[in-house]
Amino acid sequence: MSSEFELIARYFSRQPADDSVQLGVGDDCTLLQPSPGHWLVVSVDTSVVDVHFPAAAPAHAIGHRALAVSLSDLAAMGATPRWCLMALTLPEAQDDWLADFARGFHELCDASGVSLVGGDIARGELSIGVTVHGELPPGTALRRNGARAGDVLAVTGTLGGGHGGLRAWQDGERNLDDPLLAAYLLPQPRIAAGQALRGVATAAIDVSDGLLADLRHVCEASGVGADLDGEALPLAPGLVERLGEEEAYRAALGGGDDYELLVSLPPSAVDEARARLEALGVPLTVIGSLAAEPGIRGVADSIPSGWLHFRGDTP
Ligand SMILES: [Mg+2]
Structure with a gap:
């Protein structure tokens, strides 16, 4: 299995959607510049194989879905999505599967104006934890x-x-x-x-x-x-x-x-x-x-x- 760093570099390092990302994937932490005067809106969801999606589902759909369910919580607050983090646990690193998975994830990032700004890859049963960050003018959240x-x-x-x-x-x-x-x-x-x-x-x-x-x-x-x-x-x-x-x-x-x-x-x-x-x-x-x-x-x-x-x- 390639190292975590090689996998991140190959499949998950991309140009951020905008210059709010002062420092993206690759350091100990990411550095973000929120819009002045806005509140951060944050949520996390974990998708587990055979609990939230079938193991044999197309990999691009698994990637899409893992992000979509987190973005849906931002949508329900009326927030504008900005950034996300992904904690990916997978049993083995298969190139075809990872490339498809990353494509599904990145396509929805692009469609939603979200930058993937960090994450973590570990070995184990397939699960995807996605933290999303959005923004709102103060006091406007749909609660x-x-x-x-x-x-x-x-x-x-x-x-x-x-x-x-x-x-x-x-x-x-x-x-x-x-x-x-x-x-x-x-x-x-x-x-x-x-x-x-x-x-x-x-x-x-x-x-x-x-x-x-x-x-x-x-x-x-x-x-x-x-x-x-x-x-x-x-x-x-x-x-x-x-x-x-x-x-x-x-x-x-x-x-x-x-x-x-x-x-x-x-x-x-x-x-x-x-x-x-x-x-x-x-x-x-x-x-x-x-x-x-x-x-x-x-x-x-x-x-x-x-x-x-x-x-x-x-x-
Ligand atoms: Mg919800």
Whole structure:
């Protein structure tokens, strides 16, 4: 196995995206120049083989996905991504695999304006820890605790694609042109949408654990309850065809890995939010409203009978 330093030099040393990187990969630490007057917004996620992605997934998708899930947390705060660090653990250094992995990672760095500014490579079971740093004007973050009774609940894009793609993979689908498989292995963090919702949304979270679980986080942080309109859930294209209606709704409600943004908005701000997102090509769908009474209500009425298996999930 090549040394850690050779691998970093070969696959991970690149020109930074901008001159905010005073010193990048190659010294004990990296030196960064944040934008004057901004807050740093920082998050870390670890992706573990056969927990978060299948071992046989294409290496470029593994690289993309490991960064995407971290960027999704920046998106959910409305932050502008700037820099990232990667801690890569892998069982052996295969050149083809590493080149593909690095390509997937770097392509998403480029698409998001992020510079990889440091990291670490160790030998062990495949896992990728990615720390992302973003920036925000002070006080503008989209937090989980700002939702109010009377707000509208809305979600970007479609739901259930992440779980549908996992099921497609388990069924033997290997073509990344399949929209469900792409939703699972090549999720697109809603970075521009998150920034566009600053000053409009009262709260936001990315749908990583599943709509109901993430909605519960918002409700608990904000001290509100929710009335969902199950029939309004925007199901991922092809989801009903692959899973059937009942399983499709379950995937949308509890499947996770969708990396869409779930937001609360004053009713008067819905048109403005929709216009801002439409300009980015991102649909926004109203799926319910928030109320003072705690709990999550309304889904059981409009979901096929299998929904009842989910009821243990709701408060
Ligand atoms: Mg999150």
